Amino acid sequence: MHTAMKSQGIKSFLRQEGPWLLSAFVIADLFYKWGSFALECVGFLLTWYALSWISSLLVRVFTGENSALGE
Numbered sequence: 621m622h623t624a625m626k627s628q629g630i631k632s633f634l635r636q637e638g639p640w641l642l643s644a645f646v647i648a649d650l651f652y653k654w655g656s657f658a659l660e661c662v663g664f665l666l667t668w669y670a671l672s673w674i675s676s677l678l679v680r681v682f683t684g685e686n687s688a689l690g691e
Contacts (some may be wrong), residue, residue, distance in 0.1 A: 640671040
């Protein structure tokens with residue numbers, strides 16, 4: 621996380637990841653009631669990762685980039 625913020629800059633990082641961070645937080649807060657902070661935290665982080673990955677995949681597909689699957 622620190623490396624990503626440092627390499628991209630905080631403003632750029634928040635512009636790119638902010639919507640997915642907030643979306644994952646809302647999803648985790650509303651739906652993840654697993655009775656364990658650790659499990660809910662892992663669920664939040666995986667949700668954030670998945671939303672971010674899907675958005676980057678869609679951007680690559682719609683901009684015509686060749687490596688649409690992140691390979």
